[in-house]
Amino acid sequence: MKKMIRRCPICNNEYGEVYKTIKMKLPQDVKLPDEYDVVTCENCGFAYADVDATQDTYNTYYACNNMYSADAALKEKIVDIIADERELFFENNISKNAKILDMGCGSGALLTKLKRKGFDKLFGIDPSQESIEVVQKHEINVQRGNVFDEIPRELVHSFDIVCFTAVLEHVYELNRCIEQLQGYLTKGGLIYLSVPSVEEFGKKYRPLAHYCNHEHINYFSSVSLDNLMRQHGFDVYLQQPKEYDGEDSKNEHEMDISCLYRYVGKEVKSEIKKDYIGRKSILNYLELEKENETKIYNKILDFIMRRQQKIIIWGTGAYTLQIIANIPQLSERILFFVDSNPLKIGKKIVGKEIVASSNIMKVGREYPIIICAIRGAKDIEKMLHEMNIENEYIVL
Numbered sequence: 001m002k003k004m005i006r007r008c009p010i011c012n013n014e015y016g017e018v019y020k021t022i023k024m025k026l027p028q029d030v031k032l033p034d035e036y037d038v039v040t041c042e043n044c045g046f047a048y049a050d051v052d053a054t055q056d057t058y059n060t061y062y063a064c065n066n067m068y069s070a071d072a073a074l075k076e077k078i079v080d081i082i083a084d085e086r087e088l089f090f091e092n093n094i095s096k097n098a099k100i101l102d103m104g105c106g107s108g109a110l111l112t113k114l115k116r117k118g119f120d121k122l123f124g125i126d127p128s129q130e131s132i133e134v135v136q137k138h139e140i141n142v143q144r145g146n147v148f149d150e151i152p153r154e155l156v157h158s159f160d161i162v163c164f165t166a167v168l169e170h171v172y173e174l175n176r177c178i179e180q181l182q183g184y185l186t187k188g189g190l191i192y193l194s195v196p197s198v199e200e201f202g203k204k205y206r207p208l209a210h211y212c213n214h215e216h217i218n219y220f221s222s223v224s225l226d227n228l229m230r231q232h233g234f235d236v237y238l239q240q241p242k243e244y245d246g247e248d249s250k251n252e253h254e255m256d257i258s259c260l261y262r263y264v265g266k267e268v269k270s271e272i273k274k275d276y277i278g279r280k281s282i283l284n285y286l287e288l289e290k291e292n293e294t295k296i297y298n299k300i301l302d303f304i305m306r307r308q309q310k311i312i313i314w315g316t317g318a319y320t321l322q323i324i325a326n327i328p329q330l331s332e333r334i335l336f337f338v339d340s341n342p343l344k345i346g347k348k349i350v351g352k353e354i355v356a357s358s359n360i361m362k363v364g365r366e367y368p369i370i371i372c373a374i375r376g377a378k379d380i381e382k383m384l385h386e387m388n389i390e391n392e393y394i395v396l
């Protein structure tokens, strides 16, 4: 049990149980803490990252590191599958006449699908200018902004539905966020939320970076999500835990909680129900992690020890950032990092530059490569072959 730096973002309690310290080496332009504890709240059981930051820190980070924008390389099959599921959810549950706001609409994945299905009172808000321009091309009303901005007067209490999908796991101040969202809703209006489920932890082994990283700082179960929403006068309208399998179902399994909450008013105060799911899932995960993580770290150490030259690391996601922090010997051996996301090129991690893959052909031909990506490893391997890169490599 410890006194937490970040009070429970749901019930504001100060004490919690610590399970694991997450360490990472962030790119030098990222001004977020590079270490935090994964905890559960002693009072309500919510699992979250006890990170020493503020909401403003994250707002600045997302404004400058928009990996979700139109150009970013987030074109995985599973993202598409999830968007299709959301579309179906709306078709089955929402009237075509509803006035809908997608807060954090990105480049309009959901809005364009809804438009095609005949929903026509659509509106989007997103912090990214590039994203907004993409949405505008589809003739959907959109404006630039963040959920924490002051609500434009003409939008106050004016929507039947506010969508907030795949965002809440990134939010530092959950209570303030829900208050803001409620400000856009009409009386009796609905919030559509979708978050990754903490129950996925430990279902099968994946590097911890997949669940707990610098961006994902809240680990919801349906119990915790209800606790959060009920405190703000919302009632469950419809809730569906949803499991997705991507193309390669073994490696692309995701579990989301998608639900609609209805605003019934703050007069009805509801009791907090303790969440036991977060704790159980984290403990299951740590059990699995013990053997798997050691295996991966030994594989890396063995690989670099047997070779007396510099190495290239392909992939600069959270997995890489955590591996570098946990294997100090690795940093000095890195020649450079490779990433396919153009937004990352030129940035530095542990003083080493992130470059495009073409640099391997130019200056990296004789160096071994470590492919380090949770989801994209197969695609990277394919690229190596397509580019006729014959360097020795391993896949983590």
Ligand SMILES: [Zn+2]
Binding pocket: 008, 009, 010, 011, 012, 013, 041, 042, 043, 044, 045, 046
């Ligand atoms: Zn709590």
